[in-house]
Amino acid sequence: MDIDTLTHHYAVFPTIVQSNFFPRCRELNSSMLMELDRLGSIIPNSLAPRVAVPHYTTIDSCNDLHMRPVFDALTVFIKKELTVFANKQSISISKNGIKMDKMWFNVYKKGECIDIHNHPNSNFTGVYFVKASKGSSPIIIKSEIIDNMIALLVHENNEYNSRGKVITAEPGKLVVFNSNVMHNTLPQDINESRVTISFTAIV
Template structure:
């Protein structure tokens, strides 16, 4: 009888923040995100110059954990989730550590999108979700083999998730998503009537 194995698995981690350590106050985190967005003139100018819808602190602030205690609490929880994911990935770190190297706020308004991208120079990337109104975008993940499938027929609509060219992961408030940083992903148009608020991050190795 034929044997069919699944090879070269792409892992995707999904959990509630509260599963690792002290729960993070989402209301406080949301208020902190909005307060920073209002005060960060440099970030606002960067978003306007680069056609970024809404607000991100990606290009302007590198010290969120110092500015508000809730971000410091968040980092402690993120560290535990990332450590659990790194263990699942069976990395041989050779005595090095996976550690946080960047953390930023995303506020995506109604109609906003974040086009397809990867996170160079990082090992593990992720997002934790602060405010997810009804109709807010899911995270769209792309099969990394897609560029090599030029002659492949399309998959059936109800194909198993691991065989689909794209997978949509709809987040809940308080959830964390993790993936290896080379995995291409995007945030489709926000169809909600309110802002979709999240905090994204990269972890490096060294």
């Protein structure tokens, strides 16, 4: 008997990431960006002044965008996509639906980024690209195997050895994933700023 016929391989604890484009992005991105510019002029940066990786964020100073009328259509779209995301994982959703926990915005100027992190005390996390000119820094989803003590050389990348997923930043793109997943961005490499709306949600 050929022992190879009895060998099975499993992708254990796979990380699922979902992306889609907001159908009304061309129509609404400009009005949302105008409101974010207004808020950015009056709301202080949530980051400490001496943070190692600077950028502008309202994660603690203005995280209720989902309750503001100008973001209503985007919020409805996000909830719809989160429902699809939950169903893909066979996650039970309460009769009240998925609850948006926080929604804030971030601005990355040239050279700015955010270090690797996740979002505890929530179920789902996501990012929506309001402004992302060609060449803007991507979001990087990190694999759990980045914690390996020794990085192994591989001759071909596949689902079993991937150390991360690079997702291109494009205006109107929504990316969602489970909140335990580690993620970061590279430094913004162009002169134009990159503006995103981020959020956490609870089932």
